[in-house]
Amino acid sequence: MTSLTLGAVLRRGALCGLIAGLAAALVGLLLVEPRLDDAIALEEASHEEPMFSRATQVFGGAVAAVAVAVCLALVVAVVFAGVRHRLPASTDFGRAGLLALLGYVTVALLPAVKYPANPPGVGDPGTVTERTMQYLTLIAAAIAISWLALLVHSRLAGRSWSAQHRTAAAVAVAAVGYVALLMTWPANPDPVPDTIPAGLLWDFRMASLAELTALWTVFGLAFALSLTPRRALTPAFSA
Amino acid sequence: MSSPAPSTSVAPIRVPVVAWLLVAVALGVIYVLLQLNGTAFAEQLHEFTHDGRHALGVPCH
Numbered sequence: 001m002t003s004l005t006l007g008a009v010l011r012r013g014a015l016c017g018l019i020a021g022l023a024a025a026l027v028g029l030l031l032v033e034p035r036l037d038d039a040i041a042l043e044e045a046s047h048e049e050p051m052f053s054r055a056t057q058v059f060g061g062a063v064a065a066v067a068v069a070v071c072l073a074l075v076v077a078v079v080f081a082g083v084r085h086r087l088p089a090s091t092d093f094g095r096a097g098l099l100a101l102l103g104y105v106t107v108a109l110l111p112a113v114k115y116p117a118n119p120p121g122v123g124d125p126g127t128v129t130e131r132t133m134q135y136l137t138l139i140a141a142a143i144a145i146s147w148l149a150l151l152v153h154s155r156l157a158g159r160s161w162s163a164q165h166r167t168a169a170a171v172a173v174a175a176v177g178y179v180a181l182l183m184t185w186p187a188n189p190d191p192v193p194d195t196i197p198a199g200l201l202w203d204f205r206m207a208s209l210a211e212l213t214a215l216w217t218v219f220g221l222a223f224a225l226s227l228t229p230r231r232a233l234t235p236a237f238s239a
Numbered sequence: 240m241s242s243p244a245p246s247t248s249v250a251p252i253r254v255p256v257v258a259w260l261l262v263a264v265a266l267g268v269i270y271v272l273l274q275l276n277g278t279a280f281a282e283q284l285h286e287f288t289h290d291g292r293h294a295l296g297v298p299c300h
Contacts, residue, residue, distance in 0.1 A: 006252055010261075032294040051286040064272055064291025071265040071272075078262045081252040108296075117296035120289070124300070131298035132274055208296045 004092070004227070009081045010074065012226040017073020020219035021066030027214040028065055031207040033058055038200055039119030069215050076103055076223070088153050088166070092227035100220025105178070106142035108212040111135055114182050117208035119200070124190045131188060138185050145177035273297045 040054070052060065080087075080099050087095040115135055123131070153170035161169070192201060272288050274297060275281040285292070292299045 003250070004252055006254055006258055009252065010258075028290070028294045033290065036290055036293060051283070052289075056287065057290045060287035061290025061294055064288035065295065067272055068269055068291070068295060071269045074265045075262050078254065078258045081258070082254045085249050085251040112296050115296070115298065117293060118299075119293060120299075123298065128276055128298055128300055132276075135298050136274075204293075205296075208294055211294050212296060 004081075004084070006078075006081045009227075010077050013073045013077025013080070013223055014070060016219050016222035016226055017070040017077075018066065019222050020073065020215050021069030023218040024069055024211050024215035025062035025065040027207075027211045028061055029058070031210050032204070033061070035200065035204040035207050036119060039121055039196065039204065042195055042200075043121035065211065065215070069219065072103070072107070072215075073219055073223070076100065076219070080223075086150070086154065088150070088163075088170075093224045096224040096227050097220055100216060100223060102146045104213070104216035104220065106146055107139055108209075108216055110142045110178060110182065111138055112205075112209050112212060114138055114185055115188050116205045118190075118192070119196065119204045122190060122192050122196060122201075127189050131190070134186055134188070138181060141181050141185075142178060145174060145181065148177065149174035276300075 037054070050057075076099060080096055083099070084092070084095055087098055089095045089098055115131070115138070149170040152173050153166045156166045156169055271281075271284065273292055273295065276285065289299070
């Protein structure tokens with residue numbers, strides 16, 4: 001499978017994104033919605049009349065998860081097609097898996113650690129633009145660090161470093177870079193009100209991370225497998 | 240050994256400019272779904288995808 005076309009990569013990516021979105025939506029329904037309901041019950045006393053019913057919003061949340069997953073998948077698929085020949089792995093499973101892992105870390109995990117998800121009733125509408133900028137610039141910087149790590153890996157090949165030493169150097173660059181970002185990016189300006197119990201906040205954040213992890217894990221594995229021939233290419237040793 | 244080609248290299252896939260436009264559109268859709276704030280349309284969409292915004296951990300009010 002070395003003569004992949006962009007169309008083939010895109011079709012597989014879109015389908016895998018759809019599957020990943022459904023998985024994320026399912027995790028959202030099972031794990032996130034109960035915590036959201038708890039938070040909304042606390043918030044309700046002080047809040048204006050909602051525009052949509054809860055049922056509509058639960059459906060909207062699932063639709064958003066699927067739509068976002070498909071869009072993310074299309075982005076990753078095009079990037080994969082563009083950088084496939086530069087990704088340091090010997091199979092498409094490894095290349096696609098590496099790209100999905102980097103996507104998960106940069107787009108989901110690092111933002112979730114630095115700016116953990118908050119239930120309704122925490123965010124201040126007055127700071128949403130500032131918080132959005134913090135969040136997006138962190139993602140952009142994390143992508144730059146990931147690119148730098150890959151660059152280090154490929155540059156050291158020119159100096160005849162072994163694959164293992166290059167991998168170690170690249171992982172070190174990524175780890176130091178990611179931690180540096182987490183420590184230097186500005187903190188979320190919004191305080192968490194006393195009305196939100198710490199337990200609910202923690203459970204909500206874990207559930208949100210579970211949904212993001214489901215999205216990226218299912219997408220990464222499905223996409224990597226979709227680029228892999230079902231049968232082994234080399235004949236198995238006869239034992 | 241001047242070029243840092245990996246040991247198991249594959250031929251590059253041709254990626255036309257239109258594919259990068261698709262990337263821009265996909266990122267735009269994600270932005271509208273998860274981040275857009277301030278307009279009347281955004282208000283409607285915001286409320287519809289509100290659970291999704293919180294669940295996916297993006298900044299929200």
